[in-house]
Amino acid sequence: MSSTRIRRAGRKTGPKPRFTREDVINAAVELGIDRFTLGAVAAKLGIATSAMYRLFESRDALVDACLAQAAAEISMIMLDDELPWPELLRNWAETTWNICEKYPGLDITIFQYTQSFSHVQGFTQHAMGILMAQGFARSEALFALDFIGDTVLATHIGMSAMQHSPEGMDIVARTITELSAETLLDNRDRWNPQRGFLDAKVEFIIAGLRQQLGQRATEKT
Known part of the structure; x- marks a missing residue:
């Protein structure tokens, strides 16, 4: 600095x-x-x-500096090359959420400033390398990281908006209760007042990726 x-x-x-x-x-x-x-x-x-x-x-220059500072904190995370890929993706989701909590407005700004992704290029390449070493194609590794990241950002934007509207949170809570009763699914166990359905979404993505990798392994045998 x-x-x-x-x-x-x-x-x-x-x-x-x-x-x-x-x-x-x-x-x-x-x-x-x-x-x-x-x-x-x-x-x-x-x-x-x-x-x-x-x-x-300019203001844009200051925004870019803010994004660079946030990205630097992400890049300081030590990625374990031996970490199983599901844990890596869970850690990526958790890190993205926490950095959004620390930097108000980061979630929306990332979508508005396409150059923001250049600040995490090194981290992304490292993470992609770990995924590829565990069976992911390059395009799949990039897709997995991008999908998880976008899911966290979109969820954070939505939850931040609802938390600023108590009426909105009440409506969501009632809707989840009604859907749980109608479908016999205990969606309430998956709902977090601060994070919404984020954790369930991440696990859903991981399950889909695991199935895809398993199918490929079966086809090769």
């Missing part, structure tokens, strides 16, 4: 305060990556908006 510092504007006495690139990124993250404005970030830091342009030429 750059240690470049520039001085705040507006104070004429005493030590001159400073702010860093990291200060700007963290302020944007706290405000929400999908909704911050440069003016709001500047106000949070107590500086002039124009001062930030020495570090970030």
Whole structure:
């Protein structure tokens, strides 16, 4: 990270305060990556908006920096080359969810900024290598990671929206109860008030992939 510092504007006495690139990124993250404005970030830091342009030429540049910081945390995860592929995919789902929780607005922003995926390219290639070593074709490995990632992001967006609407959560809870009674399926056991049906969705995807790999193994024998 750059240690470049520039001085705040507006104070004429005493030590001159400073702010860093990291200060700007963290302020944007706290405000929400999908909704911050440069003016709001500047106000949070107590500086002039124009001062930030020495570090970030535009809002998009600051968004990209926020995405890069989030991706760096994902890339720091140690991938065990011996980890069974179902556990790798579960870990990928859990990591994606947790990073969305830590970085408000990240889920929506990832879909809005296609360049965001470039920040996790190294991690993705490593994970694909582990999957391919366990029988996945290259295209299947990429599909599995992408499918899990998209499922987590979409679920997080939906759950975040519902959690901001108590009425919406009540409607969903009642609907699940009614469907459980009508279909004799205990869907309530799969429902999590914070994560929805995420864990069940991930297991459904893993089951489908396991079946596909098993069919291929059978065809080869």
